[in-house]
Amino acid sequence: MKLITLLASAAVALGLAGGAYADGHEKTKVGFVFVGPIGDGGWTYEHNKGRLAVEEALGDAVETVYVENVAEGPDSERVMTQMALDGADLIFTTSFGYMDPTINIAAKFPDVKFEHATGYKRADNVSTYSARFYEGRAIQGHIAGKMTKSNIIGYIASYPIPEVIRGINAAYIHAAKVNPDVEFKIIWAYTWFDPAKEADAARALIEQGADVVLQHTDSTAPQAAAQEAGNVVTFGQASDMGQYAPFPRVSSIIDDWAPYYIARTKAVIDGTWESTDTWDGIGPGMVGIGEISDAVPADVKEEALAMKAAIADGSYHPFTGPLKKQDGSDWLADGEVADDGTLAGMNFYVEGLTGEIPQ
Amino acid sequence: MIWLEKRPQPSRFFAYITPLLAVLATFLFGGLLFAALGKDPVQSIITIFWEPLFGEFAFYYRPQLLIKGAPLVLIAIGLSLGFKAGIWNIGAEGQYIMGALFGAGVGLAFYPAESVLIFPAMVMAGALGGWLWAMIPAFLKVRFGTNEILVSLMLVYVAEQFLASMSLGLLKNPEGFGFPGSRNLQQYDSAHNAEIIAGTGMHWGVVAALIAVIFAYVLLARHRLGFAVRVTGEAPRAARFAGVNPGRLVLFCLGTSGMLAGLAGLFEVAGPAGQVSIDFNVGYGFTAIIVAFLGRLHPIGIVLAGLLMALTYIGGDIAQSQLGLPAAAIQVFQGMLLFFLLALDLFTNYRLRLGRAETA
Numbered sequence: 001m002k003l004i005t006l007l008a009s010a011a012v013a014l015g016l017a018g019g020a021y022a023d024g025h026e027k028t029k030v031g032f033v034f035v036g037p038i039g040d041g042g043w044t045y046e047h048n049k050g051r052l053a054v055e056e057a058l059g060d061a062v063e064t065v066y067v068e069n070v071a072e073g074p075d076s077e078r079v080m081t082q083m084a085l086d087g088a089d090l091i092f093t094t095s096f097g098y099m100d101p102t103i104n105i106a107a108k109f110p111d112v113k114f115e116h117a118t119g120y121k122r123a124d125n126v127s128t129y130s131a132r133f134y135e136g137r138a139i140q141g142h143i144a145g146k147m148t149k150s151n152i153i154g155y156i157a158s159y160p161i162p163e164v165i166r167g168i169n170a171a172y173i174h175a176a177k178v179n180p181d182v183e184f185k186i187i188w189a190y191t192w193f194d195p196a197k198e199a200d201a202a203r204a205l206i207e208q209g210a211d212v213v214l215q216h217t218d219s220t221a222p223q224a225a226a227q228e229a230g231n232v233v234t235f236g237q238a239s240d241m242g243q244y245a246p247f248p249r250v251s252s253i254i255d256d257w258a259p260y261y262i263a264r265t266k267a268v269i270d271g272t273w274e275s276t277d278t279w280d281g282i283g284p285g286m287v288g289i290g291e292i293s294d295a296v297p298a299d300v301k302e303e304a305l306a307m308k309a310a311i312a313d314g315s316y317h318p319f320t321g322p323l324k325k326q327d328g329s330d331w332l333a334d335g336e337v338a339d340d341g342t343l344a345g346m347n348f349y350v351e352g353l354t355g356e357i358p359q
Numbered sequence: 360m361i362w363l364e365k366r367p368q369p370s371r372f373f374a375y376i377t378p379l380l381a382v383l384a385t386f387l388f389g390g391l392l393f394a395a396l397g398k399d400p401v402q403s404i405i406t407i408f409w410e411p412l413f414g415e416f417a418f419y420y421r422p423q424l425l426i427k428g429a430p431l432v433l434i435a436i437g438l439s440l441g442f443k444a445g446i447w448n449i450g451a452e453g454q455y456i457m458g459a460l461f462g463a464g465v466g467l468a469f470y471p472a473e474s475v476l477i478f479p480a481m482v483m484a485g486a487l488g489g490w491l492w493a494m495i496p497a498f499l500k501v502r503f504g505t506n507e508i509l510v511s512l513m514l515v516y517v518a519e520q521f522l523a524s525m526s527l528g529l530l531k532n533p534e535g536f537g538f539p540g541s542r543n544l545q546q547y548d549s550a551h552n553a554e555i556i557a558g559t560g561m562h563w564g565v566v567a568a569l570i571a572v573i574f575a576y577v578l579l580a581r582h583r584l585g586f587a588v589r590v591t592g593e594a595p596r597a598a599r600f601a602g603v604n605p606g607r608l609v610l611f612c613l614g615t616s617g618m619l620a621g622l623a624g625l626f627e628v629a630g631p632a633g634q635v636s637i638d639f640n641v642g643y644g645f646t647a648i649i650v651a652f653l654g655r656l657h658p659i660g661i662v663l664a665g666l667l668m669a670l671t672y673i674g675g676d677i678a679q680s681q682l683g684l685p686a687a688a689i690q691v692f693q694g695m696l697l698f699f700l701l702a703l704d705l706f707t708n709y710r711l712r713l714g715r716a717e718t719a
Contacts (some may be wrong), residue, residue: 010485067679069686071641075629078423079676085416086681097638120536128517159637160527161536241377259512345537359528 042218072097132281154205251288422560437616450511452644458621461488489621564626
């Protein structure tokens, strides 16, 4: 361990010398570790757009590198180490499963800054960041509740982790608010990106009568399946998926990492980088709502945009009481707003959802 | 006219030379692929094959070669025994998962007690988990004549569901804020499969792989059971006359390969990976099939093939980062290796003839 740290620091110094300017000013090297392919059209695609935005905004001052399709576990540790050895100053690790590997490698390279997406472990040189996707889910739920005719809404869930459960709850609360008869059918795909599985899940939901399909997986396969079926409404996930607009895709939740990535890279260049925990939503622009297409009635669109504005300026929180848990016990009193701690570790359904969270 | 003539005897020369030819052909066509993507082909291949071994940071990558290669070799050795006898265990990935679950389960059950006995108990549980999972297709084949290829493959998906269930339920870290995944065994000394000498990459899984290689070598070359394995694959009828019990051989081959895959899973979960998580398995069980064939089903060949595969993974990631090669191009490159090996294998059993085919 010690040997590696020692040699690594020496190597970093050497690596940086290679990219130094004539005036001694050095290029800042930023690495990105991606869990999927950059062409997934969803999660990784948006992170890569953030990477390109960093290059564009900071030009010659930075150099970015990335590795895609990196398995969580020892492979990701190796990729991070390799980037650090090659002289990276800042490394973004963009999947929850990179949490422990990021902490491990950060301990070996104290001079390199790390940014881990969607995790909860931090260190002096490790920040975490995530987006309040559930704010977008609330708006989706509203539109979905208004658009469904069969009153069955399908939901392709990835893994039963708090982030996904939060999305289901937020969507359900707002769908049921405008349409008390609405029922959610949830399929757990156990993947973030697997077009074949996602398409199967979408078809299964459509066969069960769903005429709106929400997805928390990253590929466009469910969009294609809905298009095939003809009269099924979908929403883009993580990315706009605008190629399926105006129908079946009627809106989308877009992760916009660019401002954050640019700001953090600048902080490293300026020497002001500090370990922080960021959880931003629609207000600061980390979560975007894609163009609501004309397939949505004008009044519904107006309501959705009004909700977006209210969430953005903080006058409305998607988890506002009165709300009960699935088992009927009280969760939030009238007017009470959920605290971030509960949301971050959310492991229960709200009242009205059927089925169980897989254990 | 070009035609193929069956050799009276498989060519020993070609059996040994084809892996080398396959690697050279992969260099050539992989280089063309990289060139077509606008990358310097020579630079790309040097980055993949030279950087990890002799580059500036080889001190880090060489140990990684062992970490990446050990599970591949351990699993492939087990598979090769069955493959030699015509018993096709395609489900090593599932056995790998079950080994990890059993082993990690035992370790986590003792948390936070410290004892030198915990790790050995985990190793035994890991072997048992893999063995049990492989016994399902083995038993069904012996008892009901089911196809072990299908059963073992399908059980991979069952094992993946178990893995998901365990990471979300029984083995979930109680201090993990509701997130899936077990406690990290790297932070639990008694259960941690640490490096035996720090910085070398040499953990107990590497040791187990080496022992397995030696055992397999001795078994095949010297032992009666090894003879039974070989003769069954080459001449099943003769094997029966020689007194080989086919059912027992199925149980032995599937059981051994399952056990070794289970061990690989245990060493991985207790060491490099550290925790049971939904995405714990990354395809070692399937890649090991390639490794077994690339290594000609020979123990020494498998060691070399395992290291070669590990090298393409490690070098591939470096090439992605340094040269911007897409991951898909690296995968195609790896696929080429197997493709050329199988294609060139033809010349072991056939020879190329120019001229007119003789009519009989």
